[in-house]
Amino acid sequence: MSDPEYFGKYKTIAFERDDKGILIVRFHSDGGPVVYTKEHHTESVDAFYEIGKDVDNRVVILTGTGDSFINDARWDDPVSGPGDWEKVHREGKRMLRNLLDIEVPVIAAINGPATIHAELAVLSDITLASSDTVFADTPHFPGHTVPGDGVHVVWQELLGSNRGRYFLLTGQQLSASEALALGVVNEVLEPEALLGRARELAEYIIARPPLVTRYTRTAITVRWKRLLDEALGYGLALEGLGVLSLR
Template identity: 50%
Template sequence: MNSMTNLERAETSFPTYKDKYKSIRLTREDGILEVHLHTDDGPLRWSLLAHNELEDAFLEIGRDRANDVVILTGTGDEFCGPAIAPGQHPNRKIMTPESYDPIFWESRQLLPNLLNIEAPVISVINGPAVRHAEIPLLGDIVLASNTAFIQDTAHFPGGMVPGDGMHIVMPLIMGLTRGRYFLLTGQKISAEEALRIGLVNEVLPPEGLLGRARELARELLLQPKLVRRYTRIALTEEIRSRMQGLLGYGLALEGMARMKS
């Protein structure tokens, strides 16, 4: 008789996904998983490939219970890009229901998969984040380089509805008035301003970021595993519940506005 529990059947192990991704470099030591986003070993250039891989990677990371703390960061001097020129998003007004469907499916899983990781997540914004800054801002602890800034160039300024989570995350963490202004104007928020309004926890020179993240990860490891895991669950419950109610609706609105005229 197979005595494995449902949890054990659902688990994955690090070797099964460690080298699976072209745009994500994964390393782990003493239970601390480092997730480095990149394109050809340089700063991440947002793409359909990155979108697809992040959805899958967050699922795999969450299923691996040997991940005790996760550090999420970019590569080089940017967190992610490139910026989109005003009104120039390449996917604007070219989609059909069939071509949008895989994006719709992945987008409904991507942020929930990140939030379902039952280990504390430390985000390290190593430089400008001008595409999908909501991803690092969902970390439990958020560190930023003093060279970083946060901006959403891809959605409303680029001619798209910010319906794939930005409409939930930014008003939630910034406040309704600030969040809506940020999304509608393409506002650029410096690291120092982000610290002042509570989007990030610490601002450091670039060379000190990873060291500080690793130091914080070691501090988190001092707590028992279940304390860490259940605290993460408790602290993300409200965000996950908002995603469940609003994410699919926002994506539907975004998709309708992306369709061919």
Template identity: 50%
Template sequence: MQLSDYQDKYAGIRFARADGVLQMTIHTRGGPALWGSAPESLHRELGDAFLDLARDAENRVVVLTGTGDSFIAASDPTQSYPEDSLAAMWPRIYDEGVALLNNLLAVPVPMIAAVNGPALIHAEIAVLCDIVLAAETAEFADLAHVPSGGAIPGDGVHVVWPMLLGPNRGRYFLLTGERIQAAEARQIGVVAEVLSPEALLPRARVLAAQLAKLPLPLLRHTRMLLTKDLRRRMFDELHSGLAHEALATLVPRT
């Protein structure tokens, strides 16, 4: 796999590489990234994209960031779903949900998240990276599940946030839609550094360049060690979490 094989493959992801550092920028129609689950959405594309870049031996470090003033702060109102029913849609959503986080964790080199603004929907994509940097304007929440009244938090967020925040605050975070500002996220260990928006990507690139100079076997084996527990947790809990989410969606509400 080479960069040219996937550089222009995805509608919502831009790739650029220099000196072994691959920058992966998510967007929606060129603007800030919006979340959705229809075909050609980030839900559909990210799992495949992580798999593609994992197969590219020229990648030594990955920098993941958003576009404009937000990481993922809202849903995409323009998306339509081709399936006739939720029952027809869920097999696809299940497969994409498994691929999204498992393939992220299968990337064999260090990942740096540069969270350029609010990460209110699927913020776990950023905080699962090895180094998490945040702009001063960033905040973290899970608004796509319980707070929206639309979904069970079973697509990996039920693993990530209780692990990072502790069991009690993690459950509170998922049930209430609590927003954690960048400064507090650093204090509690979710974020490593908080920077001005202008300094965010330059700092990510400095750290990435430092890592990229190291021997590739060191980078790969370190990444595998540092993600081992995360991969085990996802193996144990992601499939059943998505199954619970599907059940709650498909069973008539009372």
């Protein structure tokens, strides 16, 4: 199976697929741990779309690089008016929808702290975390920004309304063991065992007929799509108004 063109297209995302169709999608910055930028945001939108339309993908494994999933950011794109925010608003809606529109099961292998865009991982069908993983939402309310880009939906759904709102408002950090106890992740493993376990689960999934795995993914993401369709665009608009109020 030859690699499709999109495998070499993105500066912030690396792809590796075996002959069984298990695709590893690895976020990075210059080959190292992610320092999240507007380029990561933009490229994720198109990459998720291309992954989803590639029928040679049987299972997708999302992971980061090095000892963190996404734990640092450098967003140096100023917002001075509605036109500047429109790109963020447009991409923000499509990024999560394109992720959920991938019609094969998605496994997250969270390889360390996930304090920025952790929703990209915890929206997966199976969520594995290394023992040194920490979850938080640092860029939004702690950084004087409205948590409206989907985190307001995802964390209240996963943690429950009261715990989710507390998490977003206080900048709470959840350890891997706490996340396991709260149902945010399914398994906690030592870092060296993480990707191997993800592959093991992927092998289990692809032992089923292809259409069964595809249609199962479609069935189990219906609720997430509805929740995000209801609240994501509005949340992003509120986030943009909050950003503009600081200018």
